Amino acid sequence: MAEFEPVLLANISNEDSHTLAAYEAAGGYRALKRILADKSPAEVVELVQSSNLRGRGGAGFPTGLKWSFLPKDHPGPIYMCVNADESEPATFNNRILMEEDPHQLIEGTILACYATRASTAYIYLRYEYPHALARLQQAIDECYDKGYLGKNILAHDFSLDIYLHRGAAAYICGEETGLIESLEGKRAWPRIKPPFPAVKGLFQKPTVVNNVETLCCVTHICDRGADWFKSIGVPADPDNPRDAGSYGPKLYCISGHVNRPGCYEAPLGLTVRELIENQGGGVWKGRQCKAAVPGGISMGLLSADELDCPLDFSGPGKYDCLGLGTAAVTVVDETVSIVDFLHNTTRFMAHESCGQCTPCREGTSWALSMLNRIKAGKGRLQDLDLLLEIGDSIGIMPGTTICGLADGAAWPMKNAIRKFRGEFEEYIRRTNPDGCETTEPVEALQIIGVH
Amino acid sequence: MATTDEVTPDAAGSATDEKLLTPEMIEEIRAYFPRYPTRQAVTLPALHVVNAHLRYVPRAAVVEIAELLELVPADVQDTLSFYGFFKQDAPHGQTRAWVCRSISCALRGGEEVLEKLCERTGIVPGGTTADGKLTIEFGECLGACEQAPCMLAGDTLHGDLDDEKVEAFVRSHQGEAST
Ligand SMILES: Cc1cc2nc3c(=O)[nH]c(=O)nc-3n(C[C@H](O)[C@H](O)[C@H](O)COP(=O)(O)O)c2cc1C
Ligand code: SF4
Ligand code: FES
Numbered sequence: 238m239a240e241f242e243p244v245l246l247a248n249i250s251n252e253d254s255h256t257l258a259a260y261e262a263a264g265g266y267r268a269l270k271r272i273l274a275d276k277s278p279a280e281v282v283e284l285v286q287s288s289n290l291r292g293r294g295g296a297g298f299p300t301g302l303k304w305s306f307l308p309k310d311h312p313g314p315i316y317m318c319v320n321a322d323e324s325e326p327a328t329f330n331n332r333i334l335m336e337e338d339p340h341q342l343i344e345g346t347i348l349a350c351y352a353t354r355a356s357t358a359y360i361y362l363r364y365e366y367p368h369a370l371a372r373l374q375q376a377i378d379e380c381y382d383k384g385y386l387g388k389n390i391l392a393h394d395f396s397l398d399i400y401l402h403r404g405a406a407a408y409i410c411g412e413e414t415g416l417i418e419s420l421e422g423k424r425a426w427p428r429i430k431p432p433f434p435a436v437k438g439l440f441q442k443p444t445v446v447n448n449v450e451t452l453c454c455v456t457h458i459c460d461r462g463a464d465w466f467k468s469i470g471v472p473a474d475p476d477n478p479r480d481a482g483s484y485g486p487k488l489y490c491i492s493g494h495v496n497r498p499g500c501y502e503a504p505l506g507l508t509v510r511e512l513i514e515n516q517g518g519g520v521w522k523g524r525q526c527k528a529a530v531p532g533g534i535s536m537g538l539l540s541a542d543e544l545d546c547p548l549d550f551s552g553p554g555k556y557d558c559l560g561l562g563t564a565a566v567t568v569v570d571e572t573v574s575i576v577d578f579l580h581n582t583t584r585f586m587a588h589e590s591c592g593q594c595t596p597c598r599e600g601t602s603w604a605l606s607m608l609n610r611i612k613a614g615k616g617r618l619q620d621l622d623l624l625l626e627i628g629d630s631i632g633i634m635p636g637t638t639i640c641g642l643a644d645g646a647a648w649p650m651k652n653a654i655r656k657f658r659g660e661f662e663e664y665i666r667r668t669n670p671d672g673c674e675t676t677e678p679v680e681a682l683q684i685i686g687v688h
Numbered sequence: 689m690a691t692t693d694e695v696t697p698d699a700a701g702s703a704t705d706e707k708l709l710t711p712e713m714i715e716e717i718r719a720y721f722p723r724y725p726t727r728q729a730v731t732l733p734a735l736h737v738v739n740a741h742l743r744y745v746p747r748a749a750v751v752e753i754a755e756l757l758e759l760v761p762a763d764v765q766d767t768l769s770f771y772g773f774f775k776q777d778a779p780h781g782q783t784r785a786w787v788c789r790s791i792s793c794a795l796r797g798g799e800e801v802l803e804k805l806c807e808r809t810g811i812v813p814g815g816t817t818a819d820g821k822l823t824i825e826f827g828e829c830l831g832a833c834e835q836a837p838c839m840l841a842g843d844t845l846h847g848d849l850d851d852e853k854v855e856a857f858v859r860s861h862q863g864e865a866s867t
Contacts (some may be wrong), residue, residue: 293792323831324828324829324831325791325792326790326792326829326833327791327829327831327833328792328831328833329831329832329833329834331783331831332831332832335756360841363831365786365830365831365840366831367840367843368843377696398723400723402732402733403732403733403770404732405734405735405736405773405774405825406771406772406773406828407733407770407771407772409774419732420729420732421726421728421729422726422729422730422731422732422757422763422767423727423728423731423766423767424766424767424770425770438728440725440726451696490833491834492792492833492834492836493791493792493795493796493833493836494795494796498792498834498835498836499810524743530791534790534791565833567791567795567833568791569795573795577794578791581789581790581791582791582849584789585791585828585829587788588828589828593768616803620794643784646706
């Protein structure tokens with residue numbers, strides 16, 4: 238196989254990569270000019286559909302197919318929401334794209350809006366990215382000056398405005414309908430679907446929500462074509478008619494206990510082990526890997542003997558994880574207690590649950606209370622079954638909640654306890670020798686929380 | 689969360705008709721109107737404008753924002769209180785710092801950084817130093833996990849924090865204010 242040439246990160250080593258001048262010098266906005274001159278919106282949808290691009294925001298939904306769900310001949314307006322809320326723990330690739338190469342995202346957004354006939358795009362940017370905010374605003378301003386945004390772009394019958402919209406530090410605003418509610422000025426309570434945003438989304442109008450990296454891929458598909466895109470990554474499994482393949486380049490984040498934490502680009506399908514050893518420079522301090530998160534904490538946990546898990550859309554599922562998620566790997570070394578790991582991830586979910594569905598709101602906070610108690614040496618062996626019961630019963634998959642945050646809370650619980658049950662039991666027996674066997678109710682500890 | 693009909697003595701302009709929103713703030717908020725088809729969509733931008741100026745959004749300001757957006761105060765308060773981001777009782781410090789406590793930072797000492805910062809400044813997470821210079825809070829993943837453990841202070845990201853960097857940060861926020 239030929240050496241992989243970076244695509245999405247091709248320009249970031251250039252100090253001025255965030256400027257319009259540098260972006261254009263590297264071929265930027267070439268695709269936009271060609272597409273506007275040669276292709277109809279429907280042809281662009283077809284092009285993206287034939288590339289088999291799948292969304293990079295976590296769910297892996299085919300992008301062109303999502304666009305094709307928009308009502309035909311709608312009088313408008315149609316809205317585009319760029320999901321730049323990136324808040325999944327261990328994930329930071331969207332930040333790098335926006336800070337270092339904002340025009341790549343803007344070009345992809347313009348192309349996507351042309352294809353979907355959207356006339357306004359909102360970039361929903363998480364509050365904690367002030368540097369990305371400045372870079373994007375500068376890029377947008379440059380585009381208005383140059384005629385890439387605004388009325389009659391490049392003298393074509395196509396007009397588009399892009400606005401930045403700043404979040405307020407809530408993970409749930411990354412869920413696409415939570416994002417829409419938040420943009421509308423309401424509390425970010427995810428909506429019950431259907432209706433899907435493509436039919437009734439932002440301001441009750443047809444809406445597309447796409448992730449930052451997805452739109453960056455659109456730029457390159459429009460520039461180099463669908464066949465080129467499909468020459469990268471993992472082809473569809475011929476024995477699995479439901480596998481749509483995992484094509485294209487991907488940004489992988491690696492963090493935690495490795496020597497070189499960072500964001501690296503490679504074709505889809507890299508294994509967790511390769512990412513840790515090659516890009517990540519191996520586990521730090523000469524230690525062993527104990528466990529690794531495959532794609533943000535929502536996706537669950539791999540044990541040390543599961544590191545050959547490929548990071549493509551169907552890989553993590555084969556190891557009982559939820560999916561590829563954001564392809565952000567966090568490495569946990571042998572010195573870490575798995576009790577502490579699960580406590581941390583559960584605390585995050587309990588803090589970020591929007592509170593709308595009782596199984597999610599109560600399930601995550603009960604799980605956290607139990608883990609607080611276990612951690613403090615007051616655990617009962619029975620608590621592990623209770624935690625598993627919560628894990629098995631909250632989420633879209635068991636059908637008890639409105640959005641996938643609850644599934645993301647359930648998966649680390651289920652994986653950690655099922656894959657590391659011995660360690661949990663040993664911890665409980667050791668720290669609570671007198672009380673571990675009890676099945677009588679025990680009081681929760683009072684933990685003071687501060688926002 | 690307190691309701692708006694409770695009488696709360698706000699730090700600024702209590703018991704007078706004095707407006708909290710300055711013409712400058714109103715101008716900034718109005719500039720958002722053409723971007724959205726509804727006024728309600730300007731809620732978050734307006735809250736950010738007021739928060740950037742006052743470092744909190746007192747309840748009296750909620751009423752003024754609602755008026756500007758042609759909403760009832762409860763609409764704005766409902767949204768505001770969802771986020772846990774906007775303080776209402778007292779302004780945060782000149783610099784507001786969020787120390788990440790999520791997994792990648794916790795694995796590399798994030799919780800210890802928060803502890804050390806609190807110990808050195810004598811406040812608990814969520815608190816503000818007596819001189820009003822610094823507020824320290826925990827944050828969830830700041831999207832900078834490759835620089836773990838990290839903290840966002842104002843608009844500045846401080847990465848790869850260790851004792852020395854924490855010490856230097858505390859000292860620089862005890863002398864002259866820097867935001
Ligand atoms: C709790 C939760 C949080 C999410 N956070 C994000 C996020 O921060 N960024 C993102 O792009 N997608 C996020 N998603 C996925 C979005 O709902 C949606 O699938 C995605 O933005 C679609 O874009 P794509 O098709 O380009 O991937 C989240 C989903 C859930 C359930
Ligand atoms: S699953 Fe949880 S986060 Fe999602 S809507 Fe329900 S309560 Fe909110
Ligand atoms: S976990 Fe701390 S920045 Fe991501």
